[in-house]
Amino acid sequence: MTGVLGLVRLILRRDRIVLPLWIVFLAVIPISFVSSYGDLFPTPESRLSYANNAGFITLYGELGGTSLGEFVTWRLGFVPLIVGLIGLLTVIRHTRVEEETGRSELLGSSVVGRHAGLAAALLTSFGANLVLGVLIALGMQSQDQPLAGSVALGLEFASTGWLFAAVGAVAAQLTANSGTARGIAIGVLGASFVLRAAGDTSAHTDGPLAWLSWLSPVGWAQRIHPYGANRWWLGGLMLAATVVLVVVAVQLAVRRDVGSGLLPARLGPAEGRLGSPFGLAWRLHRGLLAAWTVAFALLGLLFGSVAEGVGDMMRDDPQIQKIFERLGGAGALIDSFLVGVMTITGLIASAYAVQATLRLRAEESSGRAEPVLATATSRLHWVASHLVFTLLGPAIALLASGIAAGLAYGSAVGDVGGQLPRLIGSALIQLPAVWLLGALTLALFGLIPRASQAAWAGPSVCLLIGLLGAGVQLAPWIKDISPYTHLPQLPGGSVSAVPLVVLLAITAALTALGLTTLRHRDLPTS
Incomplete structure (x- = not known):
């Protein structure tokens, strides 16, 4: 010791x-x-x-x-x-x-x-x-x-x-x-x-x-x-x-x-068959993508199967109806519950986006990025091969969650055709916030690679704001720090294009910042 x-x-x-x-x-x-x-x-x-x-x-x-x-x-x-x-x-x-x-x-x-x-x-x-x-x-x-x-x-x-x-x-x-x-x-x-x-x-x-x-x-x-x-x-x-x-x-x-590690590393084929950076990125990300997708489907199934029971307390208790009138959700309690659980699912999806983006840092710090970049592959091409999974990975996982929740809740209420598209939309509407936190991770990787792990603070802060906001009256500027605050409240709410466009514009700006700084900085090996 x-x-x-x-x-x-x-x-x-x-x-x-x-x-x-x-x-x-x-x-x-x-x-x-x-x-x-x-x-x-x-x-x-x-x-x-x-x-x-x-x-x-x-x-x-x-x-x-x-x-x-x-x-x-x-x-x-x-x-x-x-x-x-x-x-x-x-x-x-x-x-x-x-x-x-x-x-x-x-x-x-x-x-x-x-x-x-x-x-x-x-x-x-x-x-x-x-x-x-x-x-x-x-x-x-x-x-x-x-x-x-x-x-x-x-x-x-x-x-x-x-x-x-x-x-x-x-x-x-x-x-x-x-x-x-x-x-x-x-x-x-x-x-x-x-x-x-x-x-x-x-x-x-x-x-x-x-x-x-x-x-x-x-x-x-x-x-x-x-x-x-x-x-x-x-x-x-x-x-x-x-x-x-x-x-x-x-x-x-x-x-x-x-x-x-104690678990043996799986050996690759005797002859390499990877013809592009995307092929390598697919090999690196496919296990993670499969695991997250299955987990999100199970999470959606769990939330969707219990959603119907949330409305029972309002039908049976007038006092609790008054409480939810104070909360602003008396007319659509189940929708309010689904908004909450889909927001939680979106926050978890942001952890996936951060993890997928940080794969770039792992490849760089371990020295595995150097042999790839020693070929005709440019830095932008290498980064783009991983960013595909930052963008599409959470989208696939959230889609699986929305489908599972829609099928479970729709079956419970006898309205699969009506509930399935509503819950798919509620799941996918989280993507602008998820992508923004992924872009923030990329910006940190480009600007200060050694501080890349600080990107985990993004989902953590958003989660803390959500938890505190559920119990206390936070100042509006504190709530506005979280991109999830600006998302439409689906299902049940109205959709405004303005906040979505703003979130996507910030995402694009952070992505451009990360790519630009990555092109002009040295490539550390440790």
């Missing part, structure tokens, strides 16, 4: 801006929800009526109780997923990416222990999540919430971050490619959400699959039930699972060489 503290200081120095930002943003969200939802849902009956439907249970889980603290905890059900995502991305960035670029080998030639890099990445992520948990606990107590429940809520967030940081550590040992490692870890996170959603939805309808929630770490965290049961033993289960995963990661690290 020699050199761990020095590597921790290095990681903190490199993440000195991003790390404090996400901690502060995520710590503010629960505090802001207390006052806003306390005013909006002042009685236990209104909270129960709002939460007691299959659509919201799919998104946020089951409501543990009707106190304000329990209601806020339930409404924050999507935020622990963000904490887990940040945790796993942080660990992979400071382990597998460091090996992929050769920096860990350089550090390893000094007085640094074999497991120092992995230990430093985990300690940094664990410490950041601990700080987040403490800030959440203190913040909720400052809003006159019970101390025990506030500590339990902090434990829910922190333990989720710890566990998925450990998942990222295991994924980093399995493959030599950082993109594949991210895909494995994010796949585990997504599967945890789907298992929790399927189990809770089944339990709500007295179905036979309620046990699925107990297979999900996300389900364990949410069943701590802060401000209610305060099941501390589930926090202990999360910590035990984290310890097991860390031990597994260390054991796997011992069994592989530096720079390699």
